[in-house]
Each structure stands twice: as structure tokens, then as C-alpha cells.
Amino acid sequence: MKLAINFVRSNFPQLQDDPQFVFCASAAGSYLAQPVIDSLEHYNRHLRVQPYSPYPSSRAAGLAMDRAREGWSRALNIGADELTIGPSSSINSYVMAQALGADWGPGDEIVVTQQDHESNHGVWRRKAEAQGAVVKEWPIDPSTGLLDPGELYPLLGERTRWVFFTHCSNIIGTVNPVAEIVAGIRQRSGAKVCVDAVAYAPHHIPDVKALDVDMYLFSLYKVFGPHQGLMYLRAELQESIQAQSHFFIQGDSHKRFNPAGPQHAQVAACQGVLDYFAALHRHHGGSESESATAMLQSVHALTAAHEARLAAPMVDYLDHAPQVRLLGKTHVRDGDRSTTIAFQPLGKSAADVAKALQARDIGVEHGHFYAHRLMTGLGIDPADGVVRISLVHYNSVAEVDRILAALDQALI
Ligand SMILES: Cc1ncc(COP(=O)(O)O)c(C=O)c1O
The missing domain is CATH 3.40.640.10 (Type I PLP-dependent aspartate aminotransferase-like (Major domain))
Structure with a gap:
């Protein structure tokens, strides 16, 4: 069974604010699920x-x-x-x-x-x-x-x-x-x-x-x-x-x-x-009587498969782009590569690439993200840092296509 992405997205009102905008900075703070806003x-x-x-x-x-x-x-x-x-x-x-x-x-x-x-x-x-x-x-x-x-x-x-x-x-x-x-x-x-x-x-x-x-x-x-x-x-x-x-x-x-x-x-x-995850579970036919841990594991089986579909083309693109140094693993096949994807542009500053993406309605960020020692260890100037594209399960495959098209332009 595939994650019902339209149901997921309907639970995040902020996603409806500007359909042109692709939010890919959730690692800094995600949008709120509807039951949280209600509470x-x-x-x-x-x-x-x-x-x-x-x-x-x-x-x-x-x-x-x-x-x-x-x-x-x-x-x-x-x-x-x-x-x-x-x-x-x-x-x-x-x-x-x-x-x-x-x-x-x-x-x-x-x-x-x-x-x-x-x-x-x-x-x-x-x-x-x-x-x-x-x-x-x-x-x-x-x-x-x-x-x-x-x-x-x-x-x-x-x-x-x-x-x-x-x-x-x-x-x-x-x-x-x-x-x-x-x-x-x-x-x-x-x-x-x-x-x-x-x-x-x-x-x-x-x-x-x-x-x-x-x-x-x-x-x-x-x-x-x-x-x-x-x-x-x-x-x-x-x-x-x-x-x-x-x-x-x-x-x-x-x-x-x-x-x-x-x-x-x-x-x-x-x-x-938890109420949001339970609603997601029910929407995918999950039983109300399961324990919380079992409910979360079923939900995560769906979200992880969806996130792998988001990460795979992104990681592959960045691994093969000559203008960037992709950090971390260069593939998702081990199942341990999350959708937090960072790269160091080689011919331009991270600030310039982030700006070029933002101009195309791609909500990314650049910097050291408080992992200052990691930047230094990687030989990257923390003041400029890396471009970080962070996706979560509410991002869609169509949004990944938009990010890749924008990267084509931003990295030139
Ligand atoms: C990996 C990691 N650890 C710790 C923190 C700090 O969390 P908080 O903002 O709740 O203090 C962050 C925040 O970005 C983080 O990304």
C-alpha cells in the first residue's frame, strides 16, 4: 500500500497557503498537523x-x-x-x-x-x-x-x-x-x-x-x-x-x-x-485496537517507503552533478538515508545557490545549522556552510521534480 499523499497534505493547512511554494526546510521546524493546531x-x-x-x-x-x-x-x-x-x-x-x-x-x-x-x-x-x-x-x-x-x-x-x-x-x-x-x-x-x-x-x-x-x-x-x-x-x-x-x-x-x-x-x-498519526493509520485501514508502538511502526512503514521515493532521485541527481559535493551516503539502498540531504556547491557559494533556489519558490536554507564542528571536520567554511534540502513525508514526488528542475538552473 502507498502513502495517501493527498490525505497527508490535507492535514497540513500551511501547505495550502501557497501551492507554488515548495517547503523543503522542515528539518529546521516542520509545519503543524491539524490536530495540533486544534489542540x-x-x-x-x-x-x-x-x-x-x-x-x-x-x-x-x-x-x-x-x-x-x-x-x-x-x-x-x-x-x-x-x-x-x-x-x-x-x-x-x-x-x-x-x-x-x-x-x-x-x-x-x-x-x-x-x-x-x-x-x-x-x-x-x-x-x-x-x-x-x-x-x-x-x-x-x-x-x-x-x-x-x-x-x-x-x-x-x-x-x-x-x-x-x-x-x-x-x-x-x-x-x-x-x-x-x-x-x-x-x-x-x-x-x-x-x-x-x-x-x-x-x-x-x-x-x-x-x-x-x-x-x-x-x-x-x-x-x-x-x-x-x-x-x-x-x-x-x-x-x-x-x-x-x-x-x-x-x-x-x-x-x-x-x-x-x-x-x-x-x-x-x-x-x-499522535492523534494525527492515528488518523493516518485509520485512513490506511489500520485498526484502532493496536498498541501505540505498533500503530507508529505501521505508519512509518508507509512514510519511510514514501520518503525513499523522494530521496532516491534527489540523492542520485546530486551524486552525479559535477558542480556539487554531496555529503553522507550517495545512495538510499541501505534504507538508512533520510530525506535530509545536504551538499556543498563547488563553483558558487552555498548562499548564492540557496538564493537562486529561493527565487524559484524552493524553500531551502544554507549554513552550518549548528553542526559547526561537522562543517569544520568536512573542510567547509561554517560561515557559508552547505545547502540543505530537508523533506518529510508531506512532501510530494511532484515537489521533488520541481526542486530538481530548479537545481538545474541554480547550479549553472
Ligand atoms: C540534530 C539536532 N539536535 C538538536 C537540535 C536542537 O533542538 P532544539 O531546537 O529543540 O533545541 C537540533 C535543532 O535543529 C537538531 O537539528
């Missing part, structure tokens, strides 16, 4: 009170927030107490750097990568250095930007406390085999593992328990939802890590690592993303 509107119109008091609007507000938290816990196959919903992944990792780093000291080691967005690198590095711990870096292949697990394992030892890496780079677009890497880490050290899934989750919401990670972060504003960061922290670790909330609410697992406090309407609207 935000409903909450702000009817439930805008302090939640969890016994009067009707307050009770309903609390229930809406609980529904979202429970829905996402089920979707990720984690315990309700293992989920923190904070303002963004950058602030979640910043808070966790204070929490985890509090007991790092001389003799301790952490590993970060050269591929990550700065939010899963700089905060850990800065905290470790301040505590006198050693920071080791898992380097990229300087020609492709890919990470080889064989380069990670020699960095591990009995002093390694945490390893931080990404599920999928927001530039390279190749999915790292998380479960396999985690198993490799566990064989070699007692280190805990944190994975940044911000660039992965828009394409696939995983069963987090199956990945065996200790911490896992992603941002719902890139997954068709409100501006919130979701964070899993393994239950067994919660008590041993220094809480970051006020002393009198530290027993509340939802607030322990969220000193900002919950953003009520936004938290409630997180459920809208």
Missing part, C-alpha cells in the same frame, strides 16, 4: 487556567496534559516517570549537563562526536572541562561526514561515564545504527549512553526501550507538533542524578529535570501529533 486553539480558548485544580476548566486542562504525557510514554514504550517534556532539546541537554556533570571529576571521561548538532556536544564538553574530566571526540570521516563505530570503540574504557551521539545527523542525513552501537558500548565499558534523535524523529518515532539507551532526546516542533523537547531518562538513573527543579517538587518526575516548568498548552498539544 492549541482549544486549550488557549477554553482551558487557559492553572491546571490540576478541581474546577472544570482546570481539571480539563490537567487531563489534556496527562493525556499527552501518557500518550507519548506509550508511543515511546517508556514509563510515564521516564518522560520529561521541556521547552526544547537544547535546554533539556543544558539542564542535563548540570545534572549529570555534578559528579564528574578528574579521571572521568566522556565521549562526544564531531557529527552532532552543538546541543549534543558543547554542553557536555563545557561541563566536563569545568569539572576536570577528559573529553574524547569520536571523529567523522572527513570526506563523507559519516561516523564509523570502529572509531568509537577504542575511545571507551572503564573511566568512560557517558557517550553522547546522534541517531541521525541534521546535515549528513544517514541514520546511525543506535541499538548496534549501544550493544558495542556495553560490551566495552559501563558508560551510559545519550542519543540525540532530533533529526531522526521526524522520520521515525522509535520504541526507545528496544534501543537500550539511557537518555534520548528529540523536539516535537520538527515532528509536526508544538515547540517542545521530549526527553527519556531511564528510571534506574533518575534518583542518582542531581535534580534541577525547586527542592520541594523534586519528587515530581515531570519537573525534576525541567526547571522551566511545564508549558501547559504546548504540553497538551503534544498529543495532537
Whole structure:
């Protein structure tokens, strides 16, 4: 069965605003699905009170927030107490750097990568250095930007406390085999593992328990939802890590690592993303009685096949275009190449190519996208960076044709 792209697109009102415009910058923040817009509107119109008091609007507000938290816990196959919903992944990792780093000291080691967005690198590095711990870096292949697990394992030892890496780079677009890497880490050290899934989750919401990670972060504003960061922290670790909330609410697992406090309407609207996926599931004949994880896996089977149809011609075109250096894998046949596709123009600046595409109604961006260290490792000037075309399941094959035609002109 093929993804019903017209049904998908009808769920994203912003796609109807300007039919000429091809939005291909979703990796920076996606359009909102209709159920998310409905939820935000409903909450702000009817439930805008302090939640969890016994009067009707307050009770309903609390229930809406609980529904979202429970829905996402089920979707990720984690315990309700293992989920923190904070303002963004950058602030979640910043808070966790204070929490985890509090007991790092001389003799301790952490590993970060050269591929990550700065939010899963700089905060850990800065905290470790301040505590006198050693920071080791898992380097990229300087020609492709890919990470080889064989380069990670020699960095591990009995002093390694945490390893931080990404599920999928927001530039390279190749999915790292998380479960396999985690198993490799566990064989070699007692280190805990944190994975940044911000660039992965828009394409696939995983069963987090199956990945065996200790911490896992992603941002719902890139997954068709409100501006919130979701964070899993393994239950067994919660008590041993220094809480970051006020002393009198530290027993509340939802607030322990969220000193900002919950953003009520936004938290409630997180459920809208799951409601959208459920509607997509039903539209394709899916059963209402399936578990959330099973529902998401069926939906992703459809969206992944559709995304592969979008990525294949784009990757092929850029791989064969003499005027560009395509980053990451040059084919999609391994099934691990997402629709985040970046290239370095060879004869022109990335800024000029992006401008030429934008003039043709192609909504791309250029720059380092906060993966500054990756740019440097690839020998690319971060000030100009790369052109990034990021597509998600609501993009169509016709739009890819439009992008390729525009590239023909923009690269001349
Ligand atoms: C791969 C990756 N990690 C982390 C982040 C930071 O997420 P947030 O904007 O929620 O702080 C981003 C944002 O672009 C990202 O692309």
C-alpha cells in the first residue's frame, strides 16, 4: 500500500497557503498537523487556567496534559516517570549537563562526536572541562561526514561515564545504527549512553526501550507538533542524578529535570501529533485496537517507503552533478538515508545557490545549522556552510521534480 499523499497534505493547512511554494526546510521546524493546531486553539480558548485544580476548566486542562504525557510514554514504550517534556532539546541537554556533570571529576571521561548538532556536544564538553574530566571526540570521516563505530570503540574504557551521539545527523542525513552501537558500548565499558534523535524523529518515532539507551532526546516542533523537547531518562538513573527543579517538587518526575516548568498548552498539544498519526493509520485501514508502538511502526512503514521515493532521485541527481559535493551516503539502498540531504556547491557559494533556489519558490536554507564542528571536520567554511534540502513525508514526488528542475538552473 502507498502513502495517501493527498490525505497527508490535507492535514497540513500551511501547505495550502501557497501551492507554488515548495517547503523543503522542515528539518529546521516542520509545519503543524491539524490536530495540533486544534489542540492549541482549544486549550488557549477554553482551558487557559492553572491546571490540576478541581474546577472544570482546570481539571480539563490537567487531563489534556496527562493525556499527552501518557500518550507519548506509550508511543515511546517508556514509563510515564521516564518522560520529561521541556521547552526544547537544547535546554533539556543544558539542564542535563548540570545534572549529570555534578559528579564528574578528574579521571572521568566522556565521549562526544564531531557529527552532532552543538546541543549534543558543547554542553557536555563545557561541563566536563569545568569539572576536570577528559573529553574524547569520536571523529567523522572527513570526506563523507559519516561516523564509523570502529572509531568509537577504542575511545571507551572503564573511566568512560557517558557517550553522547546522534541517531541521525541534521546535515549528513544517514541514520546511525543506535541499538548496534549501544550493544558495542556495553560490551566495552559501563558508560551510559545519550542519543540525540532530533533529526531522526521526524522520520521515525522509535520504541526507545528496544534501543537500550539511557537518555534520548528529540523536539516535537520538527515532528509536526508544538515547540517542545521530549526527553527519556531511564528510571534506574533518575534518583542518582542531581535534580534541577525547586527542592520541594523534586519528587515530581515531570519537573525534576525541567526547571522551566511545564508549558501547559504546548504540553497538551503534544498529543495532537499522535492523534494525527492515528488518523493516518485509520485512513490506511489500520485498526484502532493496536498498541501505540505498533500503530507508529505501521505508519512509518508507509512514510519511510514514501520518503525513499523522494530521496532516491534527489540523492542520485546530486551524486552525479559535477558542480556539487554531496555529503553522507550517495545512495538510499541501505534504507538508512533520510530525506535530509545536504551538499556543498563547488563553483558558487552555498548562499548564492540557496538564493537562486529561493527565487524559484524552493524553500531551502544554507549554513552550518549548528553542526559547526561537522562543517569544520568536512573542510567547509561554517560561515557559508552547505545547502540543505530537508523533506518529510508531506512532501510530494511532484515537489521533488520541481526542486530538481530548479537545481538545474541554480547550479549553472
Ligand atoms: C540534530 C539536532 N539536535 C538538536 C537540535 C536542537 O533542538 P532544539 O531546537 O529543540 O533545541 C537540533 C535543532 O535543529 C537538531 O537539528
